[in-house]
Amino acid sequence: MNLELLGNLLRLRYRLIWAKTRSRNGKIALFMAGYLLLIAAFGALAAGGLGAGAIAVRAGKATQIAAGVLFGVYLCATIGTVILGFGMNAIFAESEMRRYPLRARERRLARHIVAMLDLYWYLVVGLDLGLLAGLYLYGAGFFWLGLLAVLLLYVCNYVTARVVSTIVERLVARRGGSILLMAAIMVLSLGPSFLMPYLQKHPHAVGPYLAWGKWTPPYGAALAMTRGDLSAVWGLGLILLWTALLGAAMVALEQWPVRARVASSGKLQWASRYERVGAFLGPQNAILIGQWLRFFSRNNRFRMMYPLSLPLVGFLVYALTRQTGMAHGPKVEFASAMGAYAIVGFIGTAQFAVNQFGYVGSGLRRYLLLPADPAVALRSCSYTFALLNMVLIVVGLVVWPFLSRGEFDPLMMVLLAGCSLTGMFLYLTAGLWVSLLAARRGNYYSSFGNDLSFAGNVILIGAMMALVFLPRVAAESWPDMFRSGYWWVTLAAAAVAAGIYWMSLERASVWFRARRERLLAIMEGRS
Amino acid sequence: MSSAILMRNLAKTYGMVVAVEDLSLAVPKGSMFGFLGPNGSGKSTTIGCLTGLLDPSAGEMEILGERFTAESADLKRRMGVMPETLGLFEPLYAHEFLAFVARMFGLDEATTRTRVTELLAALELTDTRKTLAEFSTGMRKRVAFAAAVIHSPEVLFLDEPFESIDPAGVALMKQWLRRFTEQGRTVFITSHVLETVERLCTAVAIITKPGKLVWQGDITVLANEGSIQYEGQEFHALEPLFLHLTGQHYADLNWL
Numbered sequence: 001m002n003l004e005l006l007g008n009l010l011r012l013r014y015r016l017i018w019a020k021t022r023s024r025n026g027k028i029a030l031f032m033a034g035y036l037l038l039i040a041a042f043g044a045l046a047a048g049g050l051g052a053g054a055i056a057v058r059a060g061k062a063t064q065i066a067a068g069v070l071f072g073v074y075l076c077a078t079i080g081t082v083i084l085g086f087g088m089n090a091i092f093a094e095s096e097m098r099r100y101p102l103r104a105r106e107r108r109l110a111r112h113i114v115a116m117l118d119l120y121w122y123l124v125v126g127l128d129l130g131l132l133a134g135l136y137l138y139g140a141g142f143f144w145l146g147l148l149a150v151l152l153l154y155v156c157n158y159v160t161a162r163v164v165s166t167i168v169e170r171l172v173a174r175r176g177g178s179i180l181l182m183a184a185i186m187v188l189s190l191g192p193s194f195l196m197p198y199l200q201k202h203p204h205a206v207g208p209y210l211a212w213g214k215w216t217p218p219y220g221a222a223l224a225m226t227r228g229d230l231s232a233v234w235g236l237g238l239i240l241l242w243t244a245l246l247g248a249a250m251v252a253l254e255q256w257p258v259r260a261r262v263a264s265s266g267k268l269q270w271a272s273r274y275e276r277v278g279a280f281l282g283p284q285n286a287i288l289i290g291q292w293l294r295f296f297s298r299n300n301r302f303r304m305m306y307p308l309s310l311p312l313v314g315f316l317v318y319a320l321t322r323q324t325g326m327a328h329g330p331k332v333e334f335a336s337a338m339g340a341y342a343i344v345g346f347i348g349t350a351q352f353a354v355n356q357f358g359y360v361g362s363g364l365r366r367y368l369l370l371p372a373d374p375a376v377a378l379r380s381c382s383y384t385f386a387l388l389n390m391v392l393i394v395v396g397l398v399v400w401p402f403l404s405r406g407e408f409d410p411l412m413m414v415l416l417a418g419c420s421l422t423g424m425f426l427y428l429t430a431g432l433w434v435s436l437l438a439a440r441r442g443n444y445y446s447s448f449g450n451d452l453s454f455a456g457n458v459i460l461i462g463a464m465m466a467l468v469f470l471p472r473v474a475a476e477s478w479p480d481m482f483r484s485g486y487w488w489v490t491l492a493a494a495a496v497a498a499g500i501y502w503m504s505l506e507r508a509s510v511w512f513r514a515r516r517e518r519l520l521a522i523m524e525g526r527s
Numbered sequence: 528m529s530s531a532i533l534m535r536n537l538a539k540t541y542g543m544v545v546a547v548e549d550l551s552l553a554v555p556k557g558s559m560f561g562f563l564g565p566n567g568s569g570k571s572t573t574i575g576c577l578t579g580l581l582d583p584s585a586g587e588m589e590i591l592g593e594r595f596t597a598e599s600a601d602l603k604r605r606m607g608v609m610p611e612t613l614g615l616f617e618p619l620y621a622h623e624f625l626a627f628v629a630r631m632f633g634l635d636e637a638t639t640r641t642r643v644t645e646l647l648a649a650l651e652l653t654d655t656r657k658t659l660a661e662f663s664t665g666m667r668k669r670v671a672f673a674a675a676v677i678h679s680p681e682v683l684f685l686d687e688p689f690e691s692i693d694p695a696g697v698a699l700m701k702q703w704l705r706r707f708t709e710q711g712r713t714v715f716i717t718s719h720v721l722e723t724v725e726r727l728c729t730a731v732a733i734i735t736k737p738g739k740l741v742w743q744g745d746i747t748v749l750a751n752e753g754s755i756q757y758e759g760q761e762f763h764a765l766e767p768l769f770l771h772l773t774g775q776h777y778a779d780l781n782w783l
Contacts, residue, residue, distance in 0.1 A: 287630045298618040365614035368580050370631045371603035
């Protein structure tokens with residue numbers, strides 16, 4: 001094992017992070033990211049750890065509560081890597097590592113160690129450590145055994161995320177894989193919601209489901225954290241067993257050759273369906289929009305995220321309206337639906353809209369050479385996202401009658417359409433500016449990894465969080481404001497948002513012309 | 528003879544760094560013009576300014592007798608550009624990329640199909656199962672060349688066009704470029720292969736860091752076994768003249 005080279009690669013990974021601070025924006029981003037991380041870690045320590053510890057002491061159910069918290073963290077960390085790509089940035093591709101005198105095993109190890117040391121995983125470990133500290137402080141935990149369990153669980157969590165990501169990546173790369181994936185996501189996301197009423201009617205059926213949980217790594221970690229006997233050893237063994245099994249699966253998946261999609265015919269195909277779709281927004285935009293559609297339709301990440309947004313939308317609408325409504329009443333259900341449909345307006349292209357040129361590379365140069373206003377690239381890309389989002393909005397509205405409770409109210413459809421359009425225009429407006437001012441070069445061929453700038457992540461995650469929580473708070477504070485009679489308010493909001501979008505397009509075009517050299521340097525990797 | 532390309536006191540700076548300094552140059556219409564200089568001397572920056580990719584910090588540019596800026600869409604339609612970083616959309620197939628460029632330069636669908644098919648056949652880019660990302664460097668260069676000429680431009684800017692292309696491809700491109708200038712159109716070319724420039728170009732300009740013009744003149748005499756006089760010295764080939772003007776010398780490394 002060439003430990004010196006491994007060490008060099010690890011040092012290089014942090015040197016690359018530090019190198020980003022050479023730009024002013026990078027410095028601010030790093031400071032803000034570090035600051036937010038600190039607040040998040042602190043909040044997790046206080047709320048997760050001490051809260052769970054207190055409940056454990058009072059209820060005498062330390063193991064079960066710890067297992068529940070750890071399972072939630074484990075699941076969120078895995079979903080976060082698969083959906084948002086956090087903690088999966090490889091930094092060093094296999095082809096890059098082959099330049100150095102490293103064996104295959106060393107290359108694999110270096111790649112995974114580098115990925116595991118991503119800041120995202122620090123946060124996950126911070127949450128787990130917070131729980132351990134809470135349990136220990138309240139007298140229900142065993143510190144050293146618990147610490148070992150946290151570290152083992154961290155490795156196991158990373159390996160799980162890597163296996164799931166690789167499976168998804170392989171599925172997307174195959175013909176029909178996206179549909180299979182979509183079906184799986186729908187079952188996994190909607191299944192529990194549909195299962196809930198059955199379990200409420202038949203509480204005795206809950207037992208077998210919970211029994212399965214005792215065989216999971218978070219339960220093993222919970223045992224090690226809360227028991228000082230042989231069951232703690234069993235818990236650690238359980239995590240190790242899972243890590244070994246998943247590790248073997250990961251190695252097998254990585255060695256399984258990727259079957260690239262190849263064209264079935266050697267003949268030239270003059271398919272112009274993209275241009276025909278593009279022509280919906282005027283003949284002058286048809287070619288450029290067609291080009292963007294073709295460009296994104298071949299992107300693995302887009303092919304995964306866009307269809308996935310459909311079941312995700314279904315899940316969001318269901319979870320935010322029916323379940324919330326059952327728990328908090330019709331006004332909150334109404335407000336949650338508005339928030340969910342605003343998310344529908346941008347979720348399908350959210351990752352791309354805040355980094356429009358991130359995957360174009362030196363292709364941006366080609367747009368600037370065209371006999372047209374240079375900013376046409378910016379505008380046409382934004383129109384493309386609007387077009388793609390419109391499709392999801394229509395689908396979302398079509399499924400609303402099936403997801404809503406009570407009688408069908410046509411005014412509600414108008415109101416939700418207004419919410420979706422408002423969400424779409426405002427997000428696209430933010431996307432224009434973030435794409436201009438905080439652009440980041442991404443890897444077109446990678447299915448995972450978070451290629452967004454700090455500002456891009458703030459807009460993407462911030463918009464979704466705000467739309468999930470704020471409407472509920474608003475509905476509880478001003479319940480009279482939420483009824484379908486106010487349908488015209490959302491349409492007026494959509495019109496205002498469209499106006500803001502239109503003005504931003506004009507203004508951002510001027511900025512694009514002025515910043516095109518900088519953008520070109522970023523996309524070509526010179527900055 | 529009128530100028531196809533005219534630069535007056537062109538300058539480009541990046542903060543404190545000067546990339547091009549007070550460059551004035553006139554390229555005659557119908558010429559095959561070589562633009563030479565050592566690495567980092569500002570050749571690509573100059574082409575960037577002349578094609579609207581970069582905004583010059585000072586100076587004026589004229590193309591085909593009209594003032595040129597990045598907004599000159601009508602003029603751009605009469606220009607073809609093969610940039611150094613080729614500016615390809617890698618996930619596309621060659622014919623899709625060429626069709627996109629052709630349509631954006633105003634060719635109708637029927638002409639686009641004809642020209643794309645003919646160009647792909649002529650440049651031996653007929654493997655339609657490979658995307659541009661899967662092409663070799665030479666093949667990608669051929670695609671970029673095809674994109675530069677597909678709309679029959681009046682002025683052609685080629686930044687290092689022959690690097691990585693096999694001899695047969697280079698011969699074909701040279702043949703096309705000669706025919707291009709015979710029709711009164713202009714080619715502005717940068718290359719480090721001085722033998723090729725000597726045989727192909729009628730005139731050259733040599734610049735040094737930071738984008739300063741040190742020599743401009745007719746080099747057709749070299750093809751007729753003549754010589755160029757400079758500072759009392761006689762140069763029978765472009766290479767010694769280039770080395771003399773740019774003051775290039777290389778250190779000898781004992782360990783190498």
